[in-house]
Amino acid sequence: MSVPLRSETEAGVRSIILCRPEHYNTITLELRDALGTAIDEADADPEVRVILLRAEGPAFCAGYGLDWSTELQATESTMDRVWDSELDMQVMSTFVNTYLKLWYAAKPTIAAVHGWCIAGGTDMVLCSDIIVAGESAVFGYPPARVWGTPTTAMWVYRLGFEKAKRYLLTGDEIPARTAADIGLVAECVPDENLLDHATGLARRMAMLPGNQLRMLKLLCNQTAENMGLSSSRVLGTFLDGVARHTQEGRDFVARATAVGFRQAVRERDDPFDDYGSRRR
Template identity: 80%
Template sequence: MSGPIRTETADGVRSIVLARPERYNTITPELRDALAAAIDEADADPEVRVMLLRADGPAFCAGYGLDWSTEFQATAESDWDSAMDYRVMSSFVDTYLKLWYAAKPTIAAVQGWCVAGGTDMVLCADLVVAAENAVFGYPPSRVWGTPTTAMWVYRMGFEKAKRYLLTGDEIPARTAAEIGLIGECVPDDRLTEHAFGLARRMAMLPGNQLEMLKLLCNQTVENMGFASSRTLGTFLDGVARHTKEGRAFVGRAMEAGFRQAVRERDAPFGDYGSRRKE
């Protein structure tokens, strides 16, 4: 049985590939652990200068595998431990942050859905390149979540971050590039070629130069309070999942299935699962 992650190396570029296409590469504890190990291994490999995060299938990452996570909350609902919740969610956040804190540059190549927890992951990459068919967004802002890695404001600024987080609206790739959420948008059939070409171009620089330049850029965000923002984001995510509305959402998911609960949540907005067949 193949694992949730596979890796490839060429021309100084380590491709780390999410390999659960039949599940839209949704996030599970197994994927979390495999991704953490793959990033650590690439960062320690002297033959690797750049990491390229990619995904098999029609979607980059449709968020958490909420079939298991809603069930987990439902079974623990009567005795919610906020400290334990924070610790569990931090284990996922710490993995995404490996893309940010890795000494080597990280690029993400995104196609299809990249929503909810998928954005928590991908926005920690140094650069994001997307196909025109990519769609970003944080629909759990409507109920049952907040962005844990809190990268939205740092990438887009206050005004745009509030525009999309306070509605949960989906963001087509072209718009995402225009507002600064991602770096580039390219035709669907050129995504892998373009992203790998960019990674290979970076890999032409000396490794120590790449590491110093990344550290210099990232330190600006650190100085803006990134650590406290993600701490608050991770904590509030747990709170949001246990509000009256959050508990009702979980109850509906257990009763009718998660996809149906999502469609009902998004139906008034006419986007995501309410409009498209997942």
């Protein structure tokens, strides 16, 4: 089994690098567990002041490894028990709690994003304190069209009500420049400058005393907590399970089982002419 990520440290910055490029760094159980461990270790290391999350290959993260997750849901139809919403919450919360380590880490977290960062990939990356995007980056939550809701519920806190509804109620893709203009990400830079720019920003932060960084992050994040972030993500995680088990969600899984997940996704997205269905 390939290692899903690796870490390296320089000048007070711990880089956590997703390294499943051949699979577009899609989320698996192994990646979830490795990411959680890597964030915990970085947050506990006194030599680390800033955590930088980045990825190898053509995409930052193209969401969950949905071949295995649709297959898992398809097996439910052969079980004697009906869908267990509480058990679903338990399982999904193991992923959500991992992503939230980026938010709740005492140290600042930066994500350097290129290529696809969609669906579950946004659940992860929007928990970072700051996102720097390369011009090739594309964000979005296409499962809004069927079979999902954002589990970490960060969209409103990043964008405000109007913009969050604009993109969640369509599932439309968001190119990097647009993402920067609407405030989903902090900055957009040429792809060839992304690594240097994000690393430079992380090192600039690392020049501050560690206690200052921790206090300032806590001060900023507490505003979202006071606005109800905790209850929002509980609802988001619960509704994600509900969305996967509506009639439309079950039909999507049945179609994915019959023709393959990629074809089912094409059929979902073709009418919108975006993501992998864009006509060139």
